[in-house]
Amino acid sequence: MNNAQPKSDFKNKQAEFAAFIRDPANNPCPADVKRQRMATYRELFFNNVDSFLSSNFPVLRKILDDRQWFELAQDFFSSHACRSPYFSEIPEEFLDFLQNERNDPDDYPFLLELAHYEWVEMALSIAQDHIEPPESGFGENLLRHHIALSPLAWPLAYQFPVQQISPQFLPEQPPEQPTYLVVYRDYDDEVHFLQINAMTFSLLQRIQQSNGVLTDALLTRFAQELGHPNPAAVKEGGLQILREMAAKGIIVPQCD
Incomplete structure (x- = not known):
């Protein structure tokens, strides 16, 4: 009966924690956690996402300098609300972000198309479908x-x-x-x-x-x-x- 307040407090703390992890420049550090520890958490979370994006979009990463790439990855990390908890679906979430949320006039005009092209390879490689070779003579007939x-x-x-x-x-x-x-x-x-x-x-x-x-x-x-x-x-x-x-x-x- 009287546990509503603790649940509310936990949710508030969770939201405060997540907000700082996503965007420490625009959100306060939780008062009851050392800033150094929060910085470590932030680095771990961001680096995981950054590494996953880099490995799935290697050409995109290669054509952007370090500053451009960091700003793009940070924009995605801080502003996009991923609907899936699976790391394998982060590239698709990144595409959704580029298509529907990203709005930077300095981006290359082909940015979305290049990202889609790179995503396709990963998506096909993990697709659950399977095809069997047809019977002999399929091509001839x-x-x-x-x-x-x-x-x-x-x-x-x-x-x-x-x-x-x-x-x-x-x-x-x-x-x-x-x-x-x-x-x-x-x-x-x-x-x-x-x-x-x-x-x-x-x-x-x-x-x-x-x-x-x-x-x-x-x-x-x-x-x-x-x-x-x-x-x-x-x-x-x-x-x-x-x-x-x-x-x-x-x-x-x-x-x-």
Whole structure:
């Protein structure tokens, strides 16, 4: 009956403790804890998050100097309320922060896209999905198969050529043409990045959006919609692309 006040006090102390850990520059140190001890706690918490971000976003870390990186990591640490307690989900929380909370005009214009590109590799590497190699002859008889996009293959479009960004290449404006990629995990659970063109990206999107489609029907319709004067050539070119994708595990047989 009379324990409401202690619970309230504990919550207040917990909030005070967390506020200082997150942002000691703008929050007071708890009065009943030595400042040196709080500084140690703060360093441990922040360094863990900082290390995890650095290891999951190595290119982003490399293109920022120490001050820029610290300010970015500190902004995330102090202002973003993570919804997950798992360290493996911190990169996704960081993306959410960049997309919805970060607002610094000095950031590189490709910052979010680069972070997403780096996050994809980690996300695919730990994804729970698994694909089995198809039966022999799948690629050769692809026209007669209903196909699907592997759950471990993600077609992506970026304004910037994110795969080229480095300390030596920091574009200020996006090029006229977007960058199309498919990131996939193969049958040996290795993650790969493959640059593709707009037509291949469109083809993969159509497969992704359909609930299993006969390859022959897909390519026939695709050639017709393009309005190409030689639809047979378009169909043959599309078939070759899909066979190459099937060999990599990007295209798989549609499960019954």
